[in-house]
Amino acid sequence: MTRTAIVTGASSGIGVAVSKKLVELGYNVMMAARRVDRLEELAKELGDKAAYRATDVTNPDDLKALVEATDAAFGQTDILVNNAGIMPLSPMSGRRTEDWDNMIDVNLRGVLHGIDAVLPQMAERQDGHIVNVSSVAGLAVTPISAVYSATKFGVRAISDGLRQEMTGRNVRVTVVTPGGVNTELADSITDKNLRTALEAHLTFDFLEPENIADAVAYALEQPASVCIGEIVIRPTGQA
Ligand SMILES: NC(=O)c1ccc[n+]([C@@H]2O[C@H](COP(=O)([O-])OP(=O)(O)OC[C@H]3O[C@@H](n4cnc5c(N)ncnc54)[C@H](OP(=O)(O)O)[C@@H]3O)[C@@H](O)[C@H]2O)c1
Known part of the structure; x- marks a missing residue:
């Protein structure tokens, strides 16, 4: 049976590349x-296997409606790629508290x-795959990334806790x-x-979104008995 994936943050960057790859x-x-x-344009390009729905991930009702729409369109939801994110970096002494709240609301909530x-x-079907997108800012913090890093450390914690909890449910x-x-x-x-x-400080060549889509596909394409817990993927030139 054709498997169905939801991809959040599919209007640009990594989400576009993941949608195309899948x-x-x-x-x-x-x-x-x-x-x-943007979603409408991409859906036209991708054809019958793609659909879209306006979703603000900060609103839990939007996510519930998204899953209902997915199940109505394709039968069931086998995969969720939790990719939507924002990165308004700043030193905490700048007191951009609205940015802090927004990062927590989008990246974590x-x-x-x-x-x-x-x-x-x-859990009921005992089948499924959830892919969460963190960041190397979730492995190490810098002075301008305190809150962004907190959300991305959090995504890694949530992912591993859920992975452990779900071992018995496949x-x-x-x-x-x-x-x-x-x-x-x-x-x-x-x-x-x-x-x-x-931008002046980061002089190495960045990865392309397709490189991350390949990593997501690698995890999804493993046999059901194989769980890829984490993939850390950096530009070769990034320390
Ligand atoms: N680029 C990097 O260097 C990098 C590195 C590490 C991790 N990441 C992570 O990769 C993920 C994707 O980011 P990207 O690099 O592809 O950036 P991007 O091009 O800015 O894409 C971000 C996506 O998130 C969506 N989004 C933002 N707020 C949203 C909301 N409230 N509700 C629904 N969707 C929302 C945006 O769509 P709309 O604005 O249309 O809603 C957009 O599609 C993020 O989680 C980011 O933290 C990126």
Whole structure:
């Protein structure tokens, strides 16, 4: 049977590449994000195996409706790729508290809302795969990444705890932990001076979103008895 995946954050960057890769591999894909114009265009390009739904991951009802729409369109939800994220980096002394709240709401609560929406059917069927996207900022913290890192450390903690909890239910959990990837993520940095300084500082070549899509596909394509717990994937030039 054709397997069905939900991909959040499918309107740009890694989410676009993952959606394309999964359709190429024969999966049905339900793409979710707020910018539906982009999703609509991508769905047209990808054909019958792709559908989309406007989703704000900070709203738990949106995630529940997303899963219902996926099940209605394709029968059931086999895979969730919790990819939506923002990265408004800044030093905490800058007191950009709205950025802190937004990161927690999207990167952490958003992931939890996705898990909550798909877990009941996966646990009951004793089949499913949840892929959460963390970051190397979830492995090591820097002075400007305290809150972003907190969310991405959190994603790794949630992923491994859920993986352990689900061992008896045949639900696999993978966390994909990228280094620098060439996407629109830096657009979410609200401290523009910091963004300029950061871009001048990061001189190595970034990965392309397709490199992360390959990592997601590697985890998904393993036999059901094989759980890839974590994939850390960095540009060769990134320390
Ligand atoms: N690029 C990197 O260097 C890098 C490194 C490590 C980890 N990551 C992680 O990779 C993931 C994907 O990021 P990206 O690099 O592909 O960045 P991106 O190009 O900026 O994509 C971010 C995606 O998240 C979605 N999103 C943001 N807020 C949302 C919300 N409230 N509800 C639903 N969707 C929302 C955006 O869609 P809408 O705005 O249309 O809603 C967009 O599709 C993130 O979790 C990020 O932390 C990226």
